[in-house]
Amino acid sequence: MSSTESTAKRIPLPVCNHTPAPYTGPSRDEILTLRREYVNPGVLTYYKDPICIVEGHMQYLWDETGRQYLDAIAGIVTVSVGHCHPKITELVREQVGRLVHTTTIYLNPNIVKFAEALAKRMPEGSDLKSTYFTNAGSEANELAILMAKLHTGRHDVLTLRNSYHGGSQVTMNLTAVGTWKYPVPGASGVKHVPPGYCYRCPFGLEYPSCDLKCATSVEDVIRYETCGEIAAFIAEPIQGVGGTVVPPPEYFGIIYDIVRRYGGLCIADEVQTGFARTGDQYWGFQNWGVTPDMVTMAKGIGNGAPLGACTTKPEIAAHMAKRLHFNTYGGNPVSVLQGLSVLEIIDEENIQQKAREVGGYLKDRLLELKDKHTLIGDVRGMGLMLGVELVKDHKSKEPAVAETARVVELAKDRSLLLGKGGYYGNVLRIKPPMCITKDDCDFLADCLDACLADVADSK
């Protein structure tokens, strides 16, 4: 029995016709030793006994021993249409043999085809059509904030508490969870406003008698904490790292109105919610009936390629041309080709419909578990962006932190890879590649059922 294997009776994974290639590289222990010696310890690993993944196919991963896992977190919400999707693999192989890099100082067809395809997927009449390509979400958010400041001539930026917007200097300040911040001086002018987190209402109120105080109080922050003129408001339409926090339906409409009355631009961080993941809509913000002035993207945009983007209106984008600005790898022919293929596959394989239907099926199964396991305090999310918040007690809602960590470990022992998040680290994050099937969802729910029972029994 390997060190990562439990004695638990296994629930079989759905049949997969992919056979992983024999692995001939260094052992897991050798990799771990080298990593501890030579890789910065800030580069996180999951699990007490980290697993080594050497191959992926669609919704499945394999470790160096040939053991198969269902990937329910997709490289942290990054693999949108499937690991090593055959169409993408073939196109990228051909592109890598032809041209990998020159920088955007020369023309190349891939970047314009992708920029046009992205613009066509923005809401009609929004004029969101001018894109700057980056390598990651943090860079895209940095650019959005820069453009908002240049366009408005103002400085103050509002973000939500419990948000995650990246790990660079500016985005670490936009991020509003202390564990993601280092004790160094932050960027000035960032103000954090309450999230629409009904399960843990920041005001201790209940929806709808709360009258959406979380949203209306944003005006107080502007009036008390800024000079009354702001540059921007940036938010995730559903908070991802923060624990799949879905706001009440009116929340964003109220805040967008307030922000625009005070002259600010609205930025939707679609790094996790974009590209059909929420099922009903292509973009997360469309679930709330609002249209932002800028959309930032990464992760699912590239199905694993280092790719980010900021799309905005031409008059806002124009500010970038007033100085020299350069991103060496942004828009390289390989990454943008991968991005373009993702857009095509989402359409060709009805991925949005799958996210809606399969995601709805999975959510129902998770809600059934909530009736059975007292550890589950809340099940929430849309499409294939789901979260399960674990609590010790339904009344006090005391976060079940150790239990959540235990469930994640036990699930791995049962060949199910889950994510973990939330302010307290007590939310299971379920955001699989969107090619997942209902059989996979049954496997996932049955495993979770068994893990929750194991944790309850061990008390």
Ligand SMILES: Cc1ncc(COP(=O)(O)O)c(C=O)c1O
């Ligand atoms: C909503 C959101 N925005 C931005 C980022 C930062 O993206 P990256 O890690 O690609 O810089 C993340 C990463 O998790 C994210 O979840």
